[in-house]
Amino acid sequence: MERLTEVEKEKILFIINPISGIRPKGNVEKNILKYLDNVKYRAEFHVTTCKGDATAAVQAKLAEGYTKFVAVGGDGTVNEVASAIVGTEATLGIIPTGSGNGLARHLRIPLNLKRAMAIINCGAADRIDYGMVNKIPFFCTCGVGFDAQIGYRFASNGKRGFFNYIKIVISDFLRYKSKKYKLKIDGDGKFKIRAFLITVANSSQYGNNAYIAPLADIRDGKLNLSIISPFKIFEAPVIGIRLFTKRIDKSTMEHSGAISKVVIKRKHKDVVHYDGEPIIMGKKLKISVVPRGLRVIVPATKERIKHPFASRHEP
Structure with missing residues (x-):
C-alpha cells in the first residue's frame, strides 16, 4: 500500500485552549503529533487567545474545506468548536483537558491524552443531539x-x-x-x-x-x-x-x-x-x-454512549 502524500492526507485542525483546567499540559502539540496516525492525517494547530476565538478559527477552516476539528480543552472549548459545525457534515473530536469535561465523560472519551488520541485515530463518527437556549x-x-x-x-x-x-x-x-x-x-x-x-x-x-x-x-x-x-x-x-x-x-x-x-x-x-x-x-x-445535529468522534462501540448506565437497568 502506497503512503499518502502530505497533500493527500486528511487535515485535522486541533483547537487548543492553553488555560483550560488546572493540570500542567506540557507540550500538547508535540504529544498530539506523537500519537496521531500520521499515515492518514495531517495536523494543524490553533491556540486560542480569547473567548470566541475557537469558533472563528473553525469557521475560517470550514470555508477552506476542512471537515474534522478537535477541541483540546474543557466544555467551554468544546462548545465553541461544536457551535461552528452544527448542521454540517464536519466532525467534532474531543481531547478533554478541562476542569469538568462533562461531554467527554458522557461519551466515554478518556481524560488521558494518548487514549483520547486513539479514539481520534480509530473512533466512529456518530450523530448526537444538542440543545438551544435563546439561539x-x-x-x-x-x-x-x-x-x-x-x-x-x-x-x-x-x-x-x-x-x-x-x-x-x-x-x-x-x-x-x-x-x-x-x-x-x-x-x-x-x-x-x-x-x-x-x-x-x-x-x-x-x-x-x-x-x-x-x-x-x-x-x-x-x-x-x-x-x-x-x-x-x-x-x-x-x-x-x-x-x-x-x-x-x-x-x-x-x-x-x-x-x-x-x-x-x-x-x-x-x-x-x-x-x-x-x-x-x-x-x-x-x-x-x-x-442528531452534531457529528462527533466517539469510541467505536456506539452502544457505550447510547446510555452510559444501561447496566443499572439490566435484570
Whole structure:
C-alpha cells in the first residue's frame, strides 16, 4: 500500500485552549503529533487567545474545506468548536483537558491524552443531539438558579479547579434563596414553581461526574428537565451524595422528565449557564432540542454512549 502524500492526507485542525483546567499540559502539540496516525492525517494547530476565538478559527477552516476539528480543552472549548459545525457534515473530536469535561465523560472519551488520541485515530463518527437556549447551542447542560449563580461566581473568581468550585458552592449555598419561575413544557399548560435550580440536560452530567440527569440519552431526540425544589440545609449532604452517585433522580427533592422544549420565565434578567459558561439573559428563556445535529468522534462501540448506565437497568 502506497503512503499518502502530505497533500493527500486528511487535515485535522486541533483547537487548543492553553488555560483550560488546572493540570500542567506540557507540550500538547508535540504529544498530539506523537500519537496521531500520521499515515492518514495531517495536523494543524490553533491556540486560542480569547473567548470566541475557537469558533472563528473553525469557521475560517470550514470555508477552506476542512471537515474534522478537535477541541483540546474543557466544555467551554468544546462548545465553541461544536457551535461552528452544527448542521454540517464536519466532525467534532474531543481531547478533554478541562476542569469538568462533562461531554467527554458522557461519551466515554478518556481524560488521558494518548487514549483520547486513539479514539481520534480509530473512533466512529456518530450523530448526537444538542440543545438551544435563546439561539445559543449547548451540548451538556444549561440552566438557571443556584448552579448558574455558582458558574457566574466561579468564572469571576479567577481561580480554577474542583476544590475551588466546591468552596464557592458551600459559601453561596448558605445564603442562596430559591426563586420563582413560570414554565411551559412542550407547548402544554403553564405552571408556577419555586426552585433551587432548573437544569435542562442533553448529557447526563455537569462534569466531574456530577450527574444531574442520570438517565439522559444524548441520541434520543430529547432533553432532560431536572428541577430541584427548595430544601433544608441538613438535606444538602444527601442531595450531594446522590448527585455524585448517579441517583439524584431518586431524591424526593428532584423532579425530572424527558422533553422536547421548555419556556422558562422569571421576574427579571439574570444569569444562565450553558456548558459551564455563565451569561446574563433576559426574563424569558426558550430551550429546545436539535435531534442528531452534531457529528462527533466517539469510541467505536456506539452502544457505550447510547446510555452510559444501561447496566443499572439490566435484570
